[in-house]
Amino acid sequence: MKKYKVVTVATSSRTRGGITSVINAYRQSTLWTDWNMVWIETHIDRSKIAKLWILIKGLFIFLYHLPSANLIHLHFSEPVSAVRKLLFVFLTKLFHKKLLVHFHAFSTNTTIHGRVSFVYKYIFRNADKIIVLSNYWREEIAHKWPYLTNKIMVIYNPCTQVKPMLIERQNAILFAGTVNQRKGYQDLIKAFAAVKDDHPNWKLVFAGNGEIEAAKQLAKTLQIDTNVEFLGWVSGSSKDMAFRQSSIFCLPSYAEGLPMAMLDAFSYGLPVITTPVGGIPDLLTDSQNALIYQPGDIRALSHCLTKCISDLAVRNSLAESSFKMSATTLNLTTITKELASIYQQMLA
Known part of the structure; x- marks a missing residue:
């Protein structure tokens, strides 16, 4: 050539x-x-x-x-x-x-x-x-x-290339990206607050910059601040560990192009909960390879969280779909x- x-x-x-x-x-x-x-x-x-x-x-x-x-x-x-x-x-x-x-x-x-x-x-x-x-x-x-x-x-x-590594996953739901209203962080905190008492050993992990203080205050107001962790913007090994240690990925966005954070979740084999906005419906179908709900529907998001937390078979199936996506269509x-x-x- x-x-x-x-x-x-x-x-x-x-x-x-x-x-x-x-x-x-x-x-x-x-x-x-x-x-x-x-x-x-x-x-x-x-x-x-x-x-x-x-x-x-x-x-x-x-x-x-x-x-x-x-x-x-x-x-x-x-x-x-x-x-x-x-x-x-x-x-x-x-x-x-x-x-x-x-x-x-x-x-x-x-x-x-x-x-x-x-x-x-x-x-x-x-x-x-x-x-x-x-x-x-x-x-x-x-x-x-x-x-x-x-x-x-x-x-x-494209999905990023991730080297296999055996690390025990925690009971953590990961949000990665800018913490702002477009990304729906408030919805995630409110939805998790609705299910937290049934799953007290689970936590939310926010990896990103943005409206951190407002998010902390909301978590405190809803009395779930001990179950919510804020990492700030992560990259390199810190980002790698955040994805490897989490068990669920959630992106409750109101608008997107084709979010790289979601593609990262595919690469790490995380089950995905998200909304049908932007390019996401090109790739994901509810209950087949992700859990999908309409943006702003906090009750539906709570249901998705409960389903994914409570049912290991669902988590494993969605995780397998994520790996497959990263290895084929988005390779x-x-x-x-x-x-x-x-x-x-x-x-x-």
């Missing part, structure tokens, strides 16, 4: 979040070396000055690599992320380079149906191909702008082959 050069434009490798996790997964595969990939960082979770500096620095590095690049693979999500990418899109087309845009947003209301929908229209119109994370997002964009339909392709986020090799195929089509 001819040696091509693909320039990836995205947030920093030191930034917390799904896009960073996805690109780091790609870096573990042969895709990275086969396509001579370069990661140009345009954002970081730090001060305003640091954010401005990394954007300016990224722009100059981009201009250095752009003449020799064959394809630009641009990752973006919510409005601020999209606006940051406008100049990169303009320069890519100015230099007549192929442009692949990879859309990671979680809400249609703030993006393609929001006040800055014209920004997304400009990016999508100038892209040669558009990657979305699910059929839900493909349908939403195609409905909004029908002339984009043939450009849109679905590529799922890193499978996903990167699909992405490499898109690269080949675009550069043929």
Whole structure:
């Protein structure tokens, strides 16, 4: 195969979040070396000055690599992320380079149906191909702008590769991600409070930053604070242990793209309780490979928690389904082959 050069434009490798996790997964595969990939960082979770500096620095590095690049693979999500990418899109087309845009947003209301929908229209119109994370997002964009339909392709986020290790699981229900209202942390605390007296040896574990103090106060108000643990944002070995030691994974979100935390749960073989939002229905069916309930239905979430806590056979069955998902549909090799195929089509 001819040696091509693909320039990836995205947030920093030191930034917390799904896009960073996805690109780091790609870096573990042969895709990275086969396509001579370069990661140009345009954002970081730090001060305003640091954010401005990394954007300016990224722009100059981009201009250095752009003449020799064959394809630009641009990752973006919510409005601020999209606006940051406008100049990169303009320069890519100015230099007549192929442009692949990879859309990671979680809400249609703030993006393609929001006040800055014209920004997304400009990016999508100038892209040669558009990657979305699910059929839900493909349908939403195609409905909004029908002339984009043939450009849109679905590529799922990949599961991370996890080394087998025998560690005794605790009676712990894991929530991983930003602790905010969109992720439904309040619903999980309230639902667990409703079942805690029947299962006093179980606990909730929150791995993530965000509204920690509000979550602690809610747990205290509901008198379950001794059964709720807050780890803060975890990565590396701390994240690994949080997943390995837990017995259930719960993501009670109101809006998602295709959450990497849920994919991590698949990789670690955790039974999943979640909601049918974003790209999740592409992969999960209630009682077949996960327990699914409607977002905001705290009584239904309590029922799911009880079912998973009380019935070991259910937990084991769902755990097996999670492993299967990570080894087949969402396997890193499978996903990167699909992405490499898109690269080949675009550069043929």
